[in-house]
Amino acid sequence: SQQGEEDPQALSIQEGENATMNCSYKTSINNLQWYRQNSGRGLVHLILIRSNEREKHSGRLRVTLDTSKKSSSLLITASRAADTASYFCVFTGGGNKLTFGTGTQLKVEL
Amino acid sequence: EAGVAQSPRYKIIEKRQSVAFWCNPISGHATLYWYQQILGQGPKLLIQFQNNGVVDDSQLPKDRFSAERLKGVDSTLKIQPAKLEDSAVYLCASSFSGSELFFGEGSRLTVL
Numbered sequence: 731s732q733q734g735e736e737d738p739q740a741l742s743i744q745e746g747e748n749a750t751m752n753c754s755y756k757t758s759i760n761n762l763q764w765y766r767q768n769s770g771r772g773l774v775h776l777i778l779i780r781s782n783e784r785e786k787h788s789g790r791l792r793v794t795l796d797t798s799k800k801s802s803s804l805l806i807t808a809s810r811a812a813d814t815a816s817y818f819c820v821f822t823g824g825g826n827k828l829t830f831g832t833g834t835q836l837k838v839e840l
Numbered sequence: 841e842a843g844v845a846q847s848p849r850y851k852i853i854e855k856r857q858s859v860a861f862w863c864n865p866i867s868g869h870a871t872l873y874w875y876q877q878i879l880g881q882g883p884k885l886l887i888q889f890q891n892n893g894v895v896d897d898s899q900l901p902k903d904r905f906s907a908e909r910l911k912g913v914d915s916t917l918k919i920q921p922a923k924l925e926d927s928a929v930y931l932c933a934s935s936f937s938g939s940e941l942f943f944g945e946g947s948r949l950t951v952l
Contacts, residue, residue: 761939772844772931772943773883818882826938827896828873830882 734819734831742837749806751834753819754799760822762795764804767816767833776804776817809838842866846932846944854952858920861947865913865934871895873941874907874917875931883931889915919949927951 734755743749753762761780765773779786779795779802786793792805802821806813819831845864853859865872870891875883886905888896891912900907904923909915919926929948933941 763940765941770946770948772945773933773941774943775940778939820941822939828885828941830875830884833882 734821734829736817736819736831736834738834739832740835740837742839743809745809745811745838745840747809747838749809749813749836749838750803751817751836752801752803753821753831754801755819755821755823755829755831756800757821757823759797760826762793762802762822763820764791764793764802765818765820767818769815773818806836809836811838811840814838844932844934844942844944846930846947848947849945850948850950852950852952853922855924856921858918859922859949860919861917861930861932861949863915863917863932863944865915865932866936866942869934869936869942870912871935871938872909872915873931873933873935874915875933877929877931877946879928886917886930922949922951924951 736753763778764776767773777788777793779793790807795802814837816833816835818833847862872889874886877883886900887907889909892909907917929946931946933943935941
C-alpha cells in the first residue's frame with residue numbers, strides 16, 4: 731500500500747499547549763496537504779505545501795516538509811478545545827494521484 | 841458559495857440489499873471523487889472522475905459497486921448487493937485544480 735503513515739495515532743494535550751503530528755510517505759511527491767476532520771463530518775482543507783517548499787505558515791498552523799526524509803510535520807500552536815479532531819496528511823504523487831495518511835486523533839482538553 | 845452536497849446522510853440496510861448515494865459537487869469543479877472511510881481509518885479512494893470520464897477506479901469493487909457521473913456534474917454511487925464490510929462513511933469530494941479537495945459531509949452506511 732502507498733498509504734502514508736502518521737504518528738502519533740492519538741495525541742492528548744491541554745489547551746494552550748502545542749500539538750505536533752508527523753507524516754511519512756514512500757514515493758516522490760508534487761505537494762502535500764493537511765486536512766482536519768471533526769467527528770462525523772467531512773474533511774476540511776488546512777494547508778498545502780509544494781515539494782520545493784520547506785516550511786509554510788497559516789495562522790496557528792506551521793507545516794514543514796523534508797523531501798529527503800520523505801516526511802512532513804504539522805504543528806498547531808496554542809491549541810484550543812475546538813482543535814479536537816482527526817488530522818490527515820494527503821500527498822500528491824505521480825499521475826496526480828492523491829493518497830491519504832492513516833490519521834492522527836488529537837484531543838485538546840480544557 | 842455552496843459546498844459539496846451529499847445524500848442521504850444516514851442509511852441502514854440489511855446485507856444483500858442495495859443502496860445508492862448521491863453527490864452534487866461545487867459548480868465548475870471538473871474532478872469528482874468517491875472515498876470510503878471505515879471507522880478509525882483514513883479515506884480510501886474508490887473512484888475518480890474527470891468531467892464524466894473515469895480517471896481511476898482501481899480500488900472500486902466492481903462486482904458490487906458502480907458509479908456514474910452523467911453530464912459531468914452530479915454523481916451516484918451504488919452498492920448491490922451490500923455486505924457487512926461495506927459499513928462505512930462514503931465521502932464525495934470535488935476539486936477545481938486537482939489539488940485542494942472540497943468534501944461533503946458524507947453518507948454513513950450501516951449494513952446489518
